Amino acid sequence: MRTIWKLKLEIVDIQEFVLPKGTAVLHIGVQGTQPCMWVELDPEAEVETRKFMTVGTGHEVPENGTYRGSYCIGDGKRQLVQRQLVEPTFFVGHIYELI
Numbered sequence: 001m002r003t004i005w006k007l008k009l010e011i012v013d014i015q016e017f018v019l020p021k022g023t024a025v026l027h028i029g030v031q032g033t034q035p036c037m038w039v040e041l042d043p044e045a046e047v048e049t050r051k052f053m054t055v056g057t058g059h060e061v062p063e064n065g066t067y068r069g070s071y072c073i074g075d076g077k078r079q080l081v082q083r084q085l086v087e088p089t090f091f092v093g094h095i096y097e098l099i
Contacts, residue, residue: 002042009035009071011093014053020045028069028095035071035093051098056091065096 004026007017023041030036037052052068055061074090 001044002040004038004040006031007037007039009037009052009054009093009095011035011054011091014051014098016049016051018047018049021048023050025068025097028071030071030073033073035073037068037095053096053098054093055096056093061094062096062098064099066099068095068097070094 009015009028019039020041020043022045023039025037026040027038028036029038053062053065061067070092072090072092
């Protein structure tokens, strides 16, 4: 029986997941402030290790990667830092699966 699972993504260069073979990436997004990846999988299938790379906008993408989706985090509000307003910060992560 196939089911949908949510995996938490860290903001790191490369992240590995041990997943059942045949797992399909359905969606990359943010839940609250947490980047996540939703996958469809058969929990009874044999497992394999899969690697995913987070690439920031403007950075080089991996030649051996397949694009899986993007997410954006940040609230868009200006913040007071050391008594000065600073522009809002956003981070857009583009997820590539390394093949």
